[in-house]
Amino acid sequence: MMAFYFARLVEIFPFFLKGLWMTSKIAFISLVTCTLIGFALGMIRSGNNIILKRIVGIYVAFVRGTPFVVQIFIVFFILPEWGIQLEAFPAALLAMAIMGSAFICEIVAGGIDSISRGQWEAAASSGLTLVQQLRLIIVPQAMKVILPPLVGQYVLLIKDTSVVSVIGVMELTRVGWVTVVRIPEGLMVFSLVGALYFIISYPLILISNYLEQKMAV
């Protein structure tokens, strides 16, 4: 029976590749949006505007304090009640963007806060504007602190894309879930799914380890 199911699994392997493609698509789009929003929020959070800081702080606390599944349900089930209808795919991207940018915001804020006051003062007394100070002096130095946890966060985000399968996005985990109904070999099907995830995220883990070693001086 095992061999029969294995042959079936090989037969429908293209289906898995389609799921892998969808997972990569969601992962790639959300990594880019999360990084952009996360950096913007992180700069606000380590900035001087108290009101904006508080608002970002509440947002970050909400996202970090609740499970991602609950956030997906909130986006997917509650927004329609308020008149915002979203398909599963954009809803998944929105949930990923909300979740990921909060975590990246914390990493960026931590990195910027690690730069000493003197650097800010030196930049200000050289006559640089705030944007110039951040772009030319602060962020380049903070990158050293930001980069290793950022890549680690990317790995977590890629793995979290599996959770969007709950709202029916046909990505890798969902493909496995649909397949296991037809091919009742859970170990085999989900080993394959796991192996495909491993292929995407393990290189990033290696990069993250490398960066951690290189930057930790």
Added chain:
Amino acid sequence: MLIDFNFRIILEYLPLFLTGLRSTFFISIVSIALALTTGIIACACRISGVRIIKYPAIAYIEVIRSTPLLVQIYFLYFGLPTLGLMIPEIQTGILALMLNSGAYIAEIIRAGINSVDEGQLEAGISSGLNYIQRMRFIILPQALGVTIPPLLGQAIVLVKDSALLSLISVMELTRCGQTMTSERFMPAEAFFTVAFFYMCIYFVLKAVADWSQRKLIFREAY
């Protein structure tokens, strides 16, 4: 929007949410205890020089860290019955959480041990202590302080991860929200209540984690 937020229905469903909360507590505490044990064992194997236990430990840690928890849960949930193991969903869920967090905890402990200065180890060797004594008197007491804040961070992650068990129909907090949604079609009330309870757990654990971090820095300053 939030104008017609119905508090009465939340009150009506409060007993259900409280059972869910209790279940989440139970799952989290049991999983953390088991994960800590797994993590310590995995870390001991990982840092030992014996190849036959070192490489399986590395494989375990790396495989767990590079696959999503949801896939691990489904792997056990759909996989164990094919092996003839019929166990209740909640035990499958706890097993998945244990294996998942165990790998992360192993890495946290390893990082703590590595953070102890090389000179300490050499001083231990030249004082004539053997491996066990060096670990017990020199490395572990110093490593412990460094590992506690990230371990509490892992506990926060685990509580949030336990929400995924709702997908294999374990009756915990998130599942209660789903139940209420399907019975009353009030997702806003249901999921904001669920989120509120998770936030409460998060803030308590975060306060403890921050406190332990401050203590640690305080001690290092001397």
